[in-house]
Amino acid sequence: MSAQIQWPDDAARLYTALGRLVRRLRQDGVTDLGPSSFSTLVSVVQHGPLRLGDLAKRESVSPPTLSRIIVHLVGSGYLERHPDPQDGRAVLVAATEAGSRLVADVLAARTAALRDQLARLTDTDRDLLVAALPALESLTS
Numbered sequence: 001m002s003a004q005i006q007w008p009d010d011a012a013r014l015y016t017a018l019g020r021l022v023r024r025l026r027q028d029g030v031t032d033l034g035p036s037s038f039s040t041l042v043s044v045v046q047h048g049p050l051r052l053g054d055l056a057k058r059e060s061v062s063p064p065t066l067s068r069i070i071v072h073l074v075g076s077g078y079l080e081r082h083p084d085p086q087d088g089r090a091v092l093v094a095a096t097e098a099g100s101r102l103v104a105d106v107l108a109a110r111t112a113a114l115r116d117q118l119a120r121l122t123d124t125d126r127d128l129l130v131a132a133l134p135a136l137e138s139l140t141s
Helices: 009-026 035-047 052-059 063-075 097-119 123-139
Strands: 079-084 087-095
Touching: 009 097, 035 052, 035 063, 035 087, 035 097, 052 063, 052 087, 063 079, 063 087, 087 097
Parallel strands: none
Antiparallel strands: 079 087
Protein backbone atom coordinates (compact mmCIF):
# COMPACT_ATOMS: atom_id res chain seq x y z
CA MET A 1 0.00 0.00 0.00
CA SER A 2 1.45 3.38 -0.94
CA ALA A 3 1.56 6.37 1.36
CA GLN A 4 -1.03 9.04 0.71
CA ILE A 5 0.37 12.52 0.29
CA GLN A 6 -1.38 14.98 2.51
CA TRP A 7 -1.88 18.00 0.27
CA PRO A 8 -0.57 20.57 0.76
CA ASP A 9 1.23 19.65 3.96
CA ASP A 10 3.67 16.95 2.76
CA ALA A 11 4.33 18.69 -0.53
CA ALA A 12 4.84 22.03 1.21
CA ARG A 13 7.19 20.47 3.77
CA LEU A 14 9.23 18.80 1.01
CA TYR A 15 9.36 22.01 -1.02
CA THR A 16 10.44 24.03 2.00
CA ALA A 17 13.03 21.48 3.15
CA LEU A 18 14.58 21.13 -0.31
CA GLY A 19 14.64 24.90 -0.84
CA ARG A 20 16.34 25.52 2.49
CA LEU A 21 18.86 22.74 1.90
CA VAL A 22 19.74 24.05 -1.55
CA ARG A 23 20.12 27.62 -0.22
CA ARG A 24 22.37 26.38 2.58
CA LEU A 25 24.52 24.37 0.18
CA ARG A 26 24.83 27.32 -2.21
CA GLN A 27 26.58 29.21 0.58
CA ASP A 28 29.41 26.71 0.18
CA GLY A 29 31.08 26.78 -3.19
CA VAL A 30 30.12 30.37 -3.85
CA THR A 31 30.18 31.43 -7.48
CA ASP A 32 29.61 34.72 -9.27
CA LEU A 33 26.95 32.98 -11.38
CA GLY A 34 23.27 32.92 -10.59
CA PRO A 35 21.53 29.56 -10.12
CA SER A 36 20.25 29.36 -13.72
CA SER A 37 23.61 30.24 -15.21
CA PHE A 38 25.43 27.77 -13.00
CA SER A 39 22.91 25.02 -13.78
CA THR A 40 23.35 25.68 -17.50
CA LEU A 41 27.13 25.51 -17.15
CA VAL A 42 26.86 22.22 -15.22
CA SER A 43 24.69 20.75 -17.99
CA VAL A 44 27.20 21.71 -20.66
CA VAL A 45 30.12 20.33 -18.62
CA GLN A 46 28.29 17.06 -17.96
CA HIS A 47 26.57 16.56 -21.35
CA GLY A 48 28.14 18.95 -23.84
CA PRO A 49 28.85 20.14 -26.37
CA LEU A 50 25.16 20.81 -26.84
CA ARG A 51 22.94 22.54 -29.35
CA LEU A 52 21.14 25.53 -27.91
CA GLY A 53 17.69 23.98 -28.42
CA ASP A 54 18.71 20.78 -26.65
CA LEU A 55 20.21 22.79 -23.80
CA ALA A 56 17.06 24.92 -23.46
CA LYS A 57 14.98 21.74 -23.14
CA ARG A 58 17.39 20.22 -20.63
CA GLU A 59 17.30 23.38 -18.51
CA SER A 60 13.55 23.95 -18.97
CA VAL A 61 14.04 27.55 -20.06
CA SER A 62 12.83 29.44 -23.09
CA PRO A 63 15.25 30.00 -25.98
CA PRO A 64 15.43 33.79 -25.33
CA THR A 65 16.28 33.16 -21.66
CA LEU A 66 18.91 30.61 -22.63
CA SER A 67 20.40 33.05 -25.15
CA ARG A 68 20.92 35.63 -22.40
CA ILE A 69 22.51 33.02 -20.15
CA ILE A 70 24.82 31.83 -22.95
CA VAL A 71 25.91 35.39 -23.78
CA HIS A 72 26.85 35.88 -20.11
CA LEU A 73 28.68 32.54 -19.84
CA VAL A 74 30.60 33.11 -23.09
CA GLY A 75 31.48 36.65 -21.98
CA SER A 76 32.69 35.32 -18.64
CA GLY A 77 34.96 32.82 -20.38
CA TYR A 78 33.10 29.72 -19.15
CA LEU A 79 31.58 28.63 -22.48
CA GLU A 80 32.50 28.92 -26.12
CA ARG A 81 30.40 28.64 -29.26
CA HIS A 82 31.28 26.38 -32.19
CA PRO A 83 29.51 25.62 -35.47
CA ASP A 84 27.75 22.25 -35.41
CA PRO A 85 29.74 20.02 -37.81
CA GLN A 86 26.53 18.15 -38.72
CA ASP A 87 24.49 21.30 -39.45
CA GLY A 88 26.28 24.51 -40.39
CA ARG A 89 23.24 26.58 -39.37
CA ALA A 90 23.30 25.27 -35.79
CA VAL A 91 25.60 26.26 -32.94
CA LEU A 92 27.08 24.08 -30.24
CA VAL A 93 28.20 25.39 -26.88
CA ALA A 94 31.08 23.74 -25.03
CA ALA A 95 32.69 24.42 -21.69
CA THR A 96 36.07 26.06 -21.55
CA GLU A 97 38.75 24.84 -19.17
CA ALA A 98 37.78 27.69 -16.81
CA GLY A 99 34.11 26.62 -16.97
CA SER A 100 34.93 22.99 -16.26
CA ARG A 101 37.22 23.97 -13.39
CA LEU A 102 34.55 26.24 -11.86
CA VAL A 103 31.95 23.46 -11.98
CA ALA A 104 34.36 20.94 -10.44
CA ASP A 105 35.37 23.32 -7.64
CA VAL A 106 31.84 24.47 -6.77
CA LEU A 107 30.36 20.97 -6.88
CA ALA A 108 33.20 19.64 -4.72
CA ALA A 109 32.56 22.33 -2.10
CA ARG A 110 28.80 21.83 -2.15
CA THR A 111 29.11 18.04 -2.04
CA ALA A 112 31.47 18.28 0.93
CA ALA A 113 28.97 20.54 2.69
CA LEU A 114 26.16 18.07 1.98
CA ARG A 115 28.28 15.20 3.32
CA ASP A 116 28.76 17.19 6.53
CA GLN A 117 24.98 17.66 6.79
CA LEU A 118 24.33 13.97 6.08
CA ALA A 119 26.85 12.93 8.74
CA ARG A 120 24.59 14.57 11.35
CA LEU A 121 21.76 12.15 10.48
CA THR A 122 21.23 8.71 11.92
CA ASP A 123 22.14 5.71 9.76
CA THR A 124 18.43 4.99 9.35
CA ASP A 125 17.67 8.51 8.10
CA ARG A 126 20.61 8.38 5.66
CA ASP A 127 19.38 5.01 4.36
CA LEU A 128 15.89 6.46 3.87
CA LEU A 129 17.28 9.39 1.87
CA VAL A 130 19.35 7.08 -0.33
CA ALA A 131 16.30 4.88 -0.90
CA ALA A 132 14.32 7.98 -1.96
CA LEU A 133 16.92 9.07 -4.56
CA PRO A 134 15.33 7.25 -7.53
CA ALA A 135 11.97 8.85 -6.80
CA LEU A 136 13.51 12.32 -6.38
CA GLU A 137 15.56 11.89 -9.56
CA SER A 138 12.45 10.88 -11.50
CA LEU A 139 10.84 14.19 -10.53
CA THR A 140 13.57 16.07 -12.41
CA SER A 141 13.39 14.17 -15.70
